[in-house]
Amino acid sequence: MYREELGMIVKEMEKNFYRFIFGPRKKTKFGYNFYVLVDGNQALMIDTGFREHASEVKEYLAHKGITITKVIFTHFHLDHINGLNALDKVDIIGSDFYQEALDIYVDKEKQSFYQPTISIHDDYEFEFGGFRIKLMKSPGHAQCSMLTFINDKYLHVGDELMFSNEGLSVIPLVGKTKIKRQLNSLENLKNYAQYIILTSHGETNQDSNELLKQIDHRIKYLRAIDESQEKISFEQAIEGTGIDFLHPEWHETIYEL
Numbered sequence: 616m617y618r619e620e621l622g623m624i625v626k627e628m629e630k631n632f633y634r635f636i637f638g639p640r641k642k643t644k645f646g647y648n649f650y651v652l653v654d655g656n657q658a659l660m661i662d663t664g665f666r667e668h669a670s671e672v673k674e675y676l677a678h679k680g681i682t683i684t685k686v687i688f689t690h691f692h693l694d695h696i697n698g699l700n701a702l703d704k705v706d707i708i709g710s711d712f713y714q715e716a717l718d719i720y721v722d723k724e725k726q727s728f729y730q731p732t733i734s735i736h737d738d739y740e741f742e743f744g745g746f747r748i749k750l751m752k753s754p755g756h757a758q759c760s761m762l763t764f765i766n767d768k769y770l771h772v773g774d775e776l777m778f779s780n781e782g783l784s785v786i787p788l789v790g791k792t793k794i795k796r797q798l799n800s801l802e803n804l805k806n807y808a809q810y811i812i813l814t815s816h817g818e819t820n821q822d823s824n825e826l827l828k829q830i831d832h833r834i835k836y837l838r839a840i841d842e843s844q845e846k847i848s849f850e851q852a853i854e855g856t857g858i859d860f861l862h863p864e865w866h867e868t869i870y871e872l
């Protein structure tokens with residue numbers, strides 16, 4: 616394990632497979648994970664975070680003579696794509712449903728910078744070094760959300776599930792009108808509970824029963840909102856469920872998005 620002043624932790628998942636962990640930014644309770652696969656002197660990074668994240672990961676790899684040449688965007692929200700500004704020219708692999716997210720976060724004239732150079736429409740498989748990577752569209756948290764399978768062993772779920780670095784659940788954030796999309800994506804995730812789950816934010820309990828429970832909590836909460844004609848409070852949505860989430864204040868945002 617490697618720890619440096621700014622708080623980045625590097626874990627070697629297995630040979631040529633790294634996890635970079637950062638703490639929360641101001642006013643938030645969840646940290647950031649960046650997974651990097653290495654093939655010789657080239658690397659593929661999953662999500663780029665904000666500029667400061669990508670720049671630290673880039674520097675760490677540069678010390679080993681490794682250059683980031685490919686990125687996968689699990690989705691095109693700003694905290695996943697902004698780090699592109701710190702990288703040299705890379706291939707961008709992402710869902711062809713990127714427009715909705717870019718319209719929220721990026722001015723029209725700057726959007727082309729973030730657009731995928733390898734745009735995913737159907738399931739897409741490729742090899743990188745010793746890794747077999749399969750991408751699957753999974754509209755949920757964002758319309759452009761994708762699942763990333765690595766060697767049929769790991770599954771990166773992006774923000775379909777979010778946690779703090781201490782493993783506490785973060786409230787699922789999606790607009791009220793898009794809740795059905797997120798519910799479908801969560802139902803679909805239940806099929807993959809036996810995989811080692813990787814997330815963009817926080818620490819995940821890898822016990823598959825615990826994971827299924829976490830998925831169900833989010834489904835229950837979102838269903839309560841979806842099934843009520845009127846606006847309900849956070850307390851009403853979780854009433855009698857024993858569920859709790861970090862960032863309950865985002866409950867209001869669900870009705871605004």
Ligand SMILES: [Zn+2]
Pocket residue numbers: 692694695774815816
């Ligand atoms: Zn995120």
